[in-house]
Amino acid sequence: MKTKQQISPFMSFDRQEWAELRQSYPMEITPEEIEELKGLNDVLNMQEVADIYLPLTRLINLHANAAQELYRSRSRFLHTKEKKVPYIIGIAGSVAVGKSTIARVLHTLLSRWDNHPRVSLVTTDGFLYPNAELKRRGIMNKKGFPESYDAHRLLSFLSDLKSGKTRVKAPVYSHLTYDIVEDESQVVTSPDVVIIEGINVLQPPKVQPGDDSDQVSVSDYFDFSIYVDAAEENILRWYVERFKTLRETAFQNEASYFHKYADLSDEEAERTAQDIWERINRKNLHENILPTRHRADLILLKGNQHFVNEIKMRKI
Template sequence: MGQERVSKANRFSPFISFSREEWRQLRASTPLLLQEEDLARLHGINERVSLAEVEDIYLPLSRLLNLYVGATQSLYEATHKFLGHTGTKVPYIIGIAGSVAVGKSTTARIVQALLSRWPNHPKVDLVTTDGFLFPNAELERRGIMHRKGFPESYNTRRLIQFLADVKSGKPIVEAPVYSHLAYDIVPTEKIVVRQPDIVILEGLNVLQTSAASHAQRPMNIFVSDFFDFSIYVDAPENLIREWYITRFFTLRQTAFRNPESYFHRYASLTDVEAEATASRIWEEINAKNLRENILPTKPRAQLILHKGEGHQVQEVQLRKI
């Protein structure tokens, strides 16, 4: 846009707000390098993002992030020129937060795919915080299995060490792997990060600033301290609840039918039982976590994607610099 809007709401807000149409225009001449078959591999369980959505929302976002990454790379080069030596490449880290079922994983995959097509940062890794959950045995030992996904269920110290190693330019950094089928950490598998240009970290509580666990002393270093840019995927709670229940029904017909699934017992539920079960889980766990821990971190993000019906982004808010 040629000029910043001067509405009263924008003037006294830390964010600049853009309608879908206004944001779409910021794509400029950014080419769309994703095809339908590429997009099909990036969809969530119940979220089908169209190419139009990619063009209107995610291409302008990738252009913005490319400019930010380029500026950071230039600053990095200037610093090392000043110091008179060549330093180790340090990845640009993007954090993506939001509720269960809001579509943040799909957003992360699309952003990864688009950013990897820019020539100045072709290597983009995606890591989810699921791998940093404590194993189920440890959650049971602590008596917090029912609070899985809440801040205290994560090994935050290990996550911070992972980010510190990545940000220090360590050649090889490993992250744990989580299985949604087993609903637990896979001890024999690791994600290996080898000095990529960009690391995207996606998770529920990545913008948290509270203590990592009630059993640990409060820390002065937070996960978000390592972010160069952060995104919060937002939607009204009633829509997120609807998406969660719809996803539960889909999983009941697919993944839950696998005898090895932790939730195999839900595969035989009737429709009435499935809706009651999904509603109870949503209200007792996911809605509680959203209201108490996730939603309060939204204002800390540098960019907020506000979704409406059909997972379509209706408004984008960008923090003023």
């Protein structure tokens, strides 16, 4: 009796199959740069860059070139003046899964392609509501959940980018003070590629009953999207390890929002991190982040040592 063939919109590659797709693309990054790009408690080395991120960069370069050619063709068809419009990449995934490191690696590698040297990296942390507003709304304990972001401001930022504006500003977030930095902004000027990194960037619009207006989501502005995945037990372990490292470093700063955790013992720090994970991050992962995984164009699945061991690419 024939079993049903599994239907999937993705092609799967193991690490070796993916690494072979690099072909002759040269390594243009040094071990010293890799050390600077690594996030706290993250693992990254030359082999990981060569096997995973160089092929990925080559794939994105092909997509970006094709998208620009399509844009030029459409401008000719519509008889409109061609503007410089950036290719936008979204990177999603859980807290502590290593999104920021991947975003920085791609930012570095993509900027070394001749046809798109101006690459900007923007995190959605800057589009969180200020703490005062979160407290006013009673959702301070839901920071990082979709409702904690100023969605209109983020969508306006992306719309301006895709409209060809040459100078667009994004708000800045401080992980030290755990809040938006007033009167400070990141200026994105005439970019070729923009990387948008954030846990919930693949969220679909939430349609209200009876609302027949056009619903727009952040991912509508993406040309390519990546979801960074891992088993939950690994993500929890990485989260706890990072919390304990921060306790010994950033939390020691009296200006840190989390300075109250600086003197915790190892056991207390582990219990506190696990409690925060259960109350906030695990809930956000299962309710909001994980359900968006299969909306991505590419999924990077990490093993227990932070190295990618499987890649799923959406069929074209």
